[in-house]
Amino acid sequence: MEDKLNASATYLVDVTVKPGNLIVVEIDSDGAVSIDDCAELSRYIEANLDRETEDYELEVGSAGLTSPFRVLRQYVKNIGNEVELLLKSGVKQTGVLKAAGETGIVLCVEKQVKPEGAKRKIKINEEQSFTFDEIKHAKYMLKFK
Numbered sequence: 001m002e003d004k005l006n007a008s009a010t011y012l013v014d015v016t017v018k019p020g021n022l023i024v025v026e027i028d029s030d031g032a033v034s035i036d037d038c039a040e041l042s043r044y045i046e047a048n049l050d051r052e053t054e055d056y057e058l059e060v061g062s063a064g065l066t067s068p069f070r071v072l073r074q075y076v077k078n079i080g081n082e083v084e085l086l087l088k089s090g091v092k093q094t095g096v097l098k099a100a101g102e103t104g105i106v107l108c109v110e111k112q113v114k115p116e117g118a119k120r121k122i123k124i125n126e127e128q129s130f131t132f133d134e135i136k137h138a139k140y141m142l143k144f145k
Contacts, residue, residue, distance in 0.1 A: 010037050013063045013070050021056040026063050026070075030077055033062035068137035075100035075138065082141040083107070087134055094141060095128070104131035105138070 009030035016024045027033055027041060042060040049056065069075055078097050085093045085107065095109035107128050112121040 010041075011071070011073055013074065021054065023056055023058045025058070025060045026067075027060070028063040028071075028074055028077070030073075038062065066139055066142055068139045072100060072102070075105055078140055082143065083138050084141050085130065085138045086136045087130070088136045089134075093128070093130075098127060104129060104134070106130075 010027050010033060011029070012025070013028045014024075014026040018024060023045075025041065025045065027037065029037070038060045042058060045058060045060070049058075063070070063074065069078070075097065079100060081097055082094060083097045087093065093107060093109060095107040097105060098108045099106040107130065108125050109128055111124055111126050113124055114121045
């Protein structure tokens, strides 16, 4: 099973056990997560748990398109995409994700500035770095054209 998940670039995002023994497993992929991926993981988990010992309910699903990122690999997957950050300070920031590493990210933010002596503001792109400690959550910016 692990080989198949690795071959399709599927990875674990989150596992939560809720009251009533509801086990919620969230996966993502470098491409797309299929229903078959979820069903296969569900069968694998069920084959390794014993309902005779303890009853449970199992939900396996993919990370939603607008769900906050939970693991570094989701940030890496979205390099080049527009993302929205909510910082722990309460400030929202949007921009194109330029880089992601072990300690944080780099976001390219479009700003309006007024050059000295100019009559009008101009748009510039500025790279800003944020540590993961500063970020409350980050998510993909869904745009409709």
